[in-house]
Amino acid sequence: MLEYDFxxxxxxxxxxxxxxxxxxxxxxxxxxxxxxxxxxxxxxFTGATGAYLVGIPPLWGLVLMTLAAGIGMGFMGxxxxxRDVAIGLVLALALGFGLLFLHFxxxxxxxxxxxxxxxxxxxxxxxxxxxxGLGLASLAALAVISRPLLFASxxxxxxxxxxxxxxLYSVLFLAIVAIATAECAQIVGVLxxxxxxxxxxxxxQQLTSGVGKGVLLSVTFSLAEAWLGIALAFYTDWPPSFWIxxxxxxxxxxxVSPRLSLERGSLRRNHRQA
Amino acid sequence: xxxxxFRNVHLNLGxxxxxxxxxxxxxxxxxxGVLGPNGAGKxxxxxxxxxxxxxxxxxxxxxxxxxxxxxPGIGYMPQVRSSAAGMHLSxxxxxxxxxxxxxxGIPFPGKMGRAEIDRALDLVGARELSxxxxxxxxxxxxxxxxxxxxxxxxxxxxxxxxxxxxxxxRHQHGVVDLAKSLQTELGITVxxxxxxxxxxxxxxxxxxxxxxxxxxxxxxxxxITTPVLSRLYGSEIDVVRLKGRIFVxxxxxxxxxxxxxxxxxxxxx
Ligand SMILES: Nc1ncnc2c1ncn2[C@@H]1O[C@H](COP(=O)(O)OP(=O)(O)OP(=O)(O)O)[C@@H](O)[C@H]1O
Ligand SMILES: [Mg+2]
Numbered sequence: 051m052l053e054y055d056f057x058x059x060x061x062x063x064x065x066x067x068x069x070x071x072x073x074x075x076x077x078x079x080x081x082x083x084x085x086x087x088x089x090x091x092x093x094x095f096t097g098a099t100g101a102y103l104v105g106i107p108p109l110w111g112l113v114l115m116t117l118a119a120g121i122g123m124g125f126m127g128x129x130x131x132x133r134d135v136a137i138g139l140v141l142a143l144a145l146g147f148g149l150l151f152l153h154f155x156x157x158x159x160x161x162x163x164x165x166x167x168x169x170x171x172x173x174x175x176x177x178x179x180x181x182x183g184l185g186l187a188s189l190a191a192l193a194v195i196s197r198p199l200l201f202a203s204x205x206x207x208x209x210x211x212x213x214x215x216x217x218l219y220s221v222l223f224l225a226i227v228a229i230a231t232a233e234c235a236q237i238v239g240v241l242x243x244x245x246x247x248x249x250x251x252x253x254x255q256q257l258t259s260g261v262g263k264g265v266l267l268s269v270t271f272s273l274a275e276a277w278l279g280i281a282l283a284f285y286t287d288w289p290p291s292f293w294i295x296x297x298x299x300x301x302x303x304x305x306v307s308p309r310l311s312l313e314r315g316s317l318r319r320n321h322r323q324a
Numbered sequence: 325x326x327x328x329x330f331r332n333v334h335l336n337l338g339x340x341x342x343x344x345x346x347x348x349x350x351x352x353x354x355x356x357g358v359l360g361p362n363g364a365g366k367x368x369x370x371x372x373x374x375x376x377x378x379x380x381x382x383x384x385x386x387x388x389x390x391x392x393x394x395x396p397g398i399g400y401m402p403q404v405r406s407s408a409a410g411m412h413l414s415x416x417x418x419x420x421x422x423x424x425x426x427x428x429g430i431p432f433p434g435k436m437g438r439a440e441i442d443r444a445l446d447l448v449g450a451r452e453l454s455x456x457x458x459x460x461x462x463x464x465x466x467x468x469x470x471x472x473x474x475x476x477x478x479x480x481x482x483x484x485x486x487x488x489x490x491x492x493x494r495h496q497h498g499v500v501d502l503a504k505s506l507q508t509e510l511g512i513t514v515x516x517x518x519x520x521x522x523x524x525x526x527x528x529x530x531x532x533x534x535x536x537x538x539x540x541x542x543x544x545x546x547x548i549t550t551p552v553l554s555r556l557y558g559s560e561i562d563v564v565r566l567k568g569r570i571f572v573x574x575x576x577x578x579x580x581x582x583x584x585x586x587x588x589x590x591x592x593x
Contacts (some may be wrong), residue, residue, distance in 0.1 A: 082407070198428065200421045204406055204408045206406070211376055212422075213393040256412055260413075
């Protein structure tokens with residue numbers, strides 16, 4: 051299947067995006083902000099439709115809009131209850147605008163579908179380089195802030211006492227999430243970002259107890275799911291986004307299934323006896 | 325040099341003075357029990373010492389430096405416990421997140437860092453425990469990890485906010501003994517806030533008793549007396565000593581016990 055240009059592009063793009071979303075997703079799940087990631091992706095839909103209307107590349111509309119919304123959410127609040135309401139409001143408002151843009155631009159149904167559900171097989175060379183640049187930038191930013199971010203996520207009160215600004219890292223992190231979401235949306239679409247950002251990370255956190263190992267396993271899952279999903283799509287002619295979400299859900303369910311955790315328990319007991 | 329110096333300190337929250345005009349000196353190496361009813365301002369006072377709440381008037385000095393976030397000599401165990409309790413993360417990784425946590429970079433501790441974290445875990449006897457996931461250990465065991473976390477970075481002043489909450493009497497004693505041995509072996513100053521005086525009696529050098537915006541600092545015999553406590557509670561208080569225990573009574577009822585029950589009710593809502 052690799053003799054086709056579009057397949058090579060699809061695998062290359064999926065590789066970049068899976069690495070970014072696996073790593074960023076780990077922190078997203080650790081901070082209990084999965085809903086924020088989900089909302090950012092939907093906001094991206096409005097950005098992309100708006101971009102079609104004014105005639106700039108939709109990927110840029112997506113990136114700019116999610117970035118603005120991510121930074122906005124980061125500023126809005128630390129408190130859980132407040133945070134969910136704020137996110138929900140931003141989400142509804144953005145989708146409303148997205149609908150309005152669709153209304154103005156009627157010749158839009160196919161683009162809308164590929165925005166909503168992704169179309170990895172249509173990624174072009176130019177788009178790939180953009181994905182790579184944005185991906186490297188967000189990974190580098192994540193690496194630079196990862197230590198204080200981890201501290202602020204696990205022990206906020208203590209982190210603040212040590213001089214770590216919770217708000218600053220909340221804003222920086224959501225900006226990184228925004229870029230990762232925009233990237234993910236290229237592969238699986240805005241509705242299914244959960245599959246690559248949250249599924250692999252949540253499964254990895256069930257199976258590991260160290261941060262480093264957790265990030266690596268999350269990236270591994272997300273890579274494997276993306277690659278396998280595209281390969282299965284090639285052979286079955288079903289949409290890649292379907293396969294990726296199906297694989298992501300399967301991996302997560304296996305990770306949390308009671309049988310598996312029983313086995314883990316007995317492994318640990320054996321280990322302790324040895 | 326004093327470990328802590330308050331000069332006419334006013335602490336204000338939501339437009340209300342929680343503590344007003346406090347002046348006190350705490351000399352290094354002491355074990356201080358911070359006591360007082362719910363809402364007396366124990367947490368507020370500790371947060372001010374850490375630098376999380378700047379005084380609206382007056383000044384706080386910690387080892388000769390004005391109190392500010394990021395003071396390297398302070399170890400702090402907040403009353404608001406982390407939400408990490410249900411995670412699959414290991415205790416070791418949880419404690420390790422504190423190490424140089426304010427610096428940018430990737431959280432790989434390195435050899436010296438690992439040794440520092442193991443040292444903190446050894447001090448509280450939680451080295452074995454720290455291999456297990458947080459979700460699989462008990463509340464009392466988690467308390468020890470939090471104490472280890474406060475000890476990372478070798479503080480000279482340890483602030484423990486309600487470390488006895490939700491522990492049964494046996495585990496309460498364990499935690500008090502542990503804090504006491506840290507104070508004597510490391511020669512550090514410990515501020516230990518609690519609802520009840522009795523579990524702390526054997527460990528205390530001094531009490532800092534808060535009430536109605538005021539504070540009294542001194543030995544148990546100086547502070548736990550009818551005149552001082554009557555002033556802090558704003559009503560007539562009797563101090564009853566019975567078999568080595570001390571009861572703070574107003575009429576026929578035990579002030580500390582009543583406060584305790586109040587806390588349990590609000591926690592279960
Ligand atoms: N953010 C806030 N805004 C306004 N008032 C506050 C705030 N936080 C606390 N207070 C008030 O300050 C007072 C002191 O609170 P603090 O938490 O210091 O009490 P405490 O002695 O630690 O009580 P507890 O034993 O319940 O932990 C309380 O009356 C509380 O209602
Ligand atoms: Mg308190």
